[in-house]
Amino acid sequence: MVNIQNLHKRFGKNQVLSGVDLSIKKGGVFAVLGPNGSGKTTLIKSILGMVIPNKGEISINDENIKKNSNYRHQIDYLPQIANFPSNLKVKELIKMIKDLRGKTNEDERLIDLFKLHPFLDKKLGTLSGGTKQKVNLVLTFMFNSPLIILDEPTSGLDPISLIRLKNLIQAEKSKGKTILITSHIMSFVEEVSDEIVFLLEGKIYFKGTVSKLKTKTNQPDFEHAIASILTENHA
Template sequence: MIKIQGLHKKFGKNQVLSGVDLEIDKGGIFAVLGPNGSGKTTLIKSILGMVVPNKGSISVLETNIKNSWKYRQEIDYLPQIANFPGNLRVKELIRMIKDLRREQGNEERLIDLFGMQPFLDKKLSTLSGGTKQKVNILLTFMFDGPLMILDEPTTGLDPASLIRLKELILEGKQKGKTILITSHIMRFVEEMADEIIYLLEGKIYFKGSIEELKNKTGQTDFEHAIADISINSADV
């Protein structure tokens, strides 16, 4: 599904990715983890072609993404920070995104699921952070591509919405989708992820199941296993 070789990315003098090699097979939930600023969003944006690497190659769905854009139509992407135009109403934004994608979207079900009916006529600038995130989720999940990329999808959600989100993600997995997620909420990751991809110092430090990670770190619980990596790496 995704194949990355020797990916390097620097912003000015800041070397963020320094030789990322990563293969992600089709189907399943993959959590991209790593300390703040370790390059998770940069990696995701590289896959989406929104960040241009200094070196390395990326192919998505068997397509080398360099000079290619069509593959992006297969990706449903939830950005970490959604900069919605504030003066648009929610329903206008939904319409606009559907027009851009030129696809049928199944937004009706999602509007019900997240109780968004009362907000459809509201301007985006007037919404709370959590409600904006629900709009963000709605715009991502209303399409049905084979690859989903969710950058911190749980941000600001109330408990009921978090449950809905988890159900939607699992439903996608059952349909055979490949789902990449970043999250700081370790309980969420532990519950959802089939595989962990841990970014550290510009490289993939670990890729494997939660069980394998626990074995590698000698920790019996996941949160400690993750903390163990950051603490030990801080020593060197």
């Protein structure tokens, strides 16, 4: 599905990615983790074509992304911060995105799932952070793309919406989709992920299951396993 070879990216003197090799097979939930500044967002934006690497290759479904931008139609992306005009109503935003990306009827189901009917006539600028995030989740999941990238998807969600998001991720996975997630919420990552990729100083420090990481770090739970990597590398 996604194949990355020897990816390097620097911003000025700051080397953010230093030779990342990563292969993500089709189907399943993969969490990209790492401390702030480890290169997570740069890696995701490179896959999306929003950041041009200094060196290395990225291919999606065996096609090099350098040579065409059509592959982006196969990706649904939830950015960490989605900025839309605050004077737009929720229903106007949903219609605008549908006009841009094509037909879908999934928005109705998702509006219902996240209980957004009372907010459809409200302007985005008046919504709470959590409600905005639910709108963004509708925009992300309403197109049937094989690759879904979620950057901090739990941000601002109440416990019930979080359960709905987890169920939604599992439902999409069961359709054979590939889902990439970044999150600081370790319990969420542990619950939804099949594999984790841990980035440290622009390189892949670990790739595998949560239980494999616990064994490798000799820690009883996931949070302690992550903490031990960080402690060990900042000692």
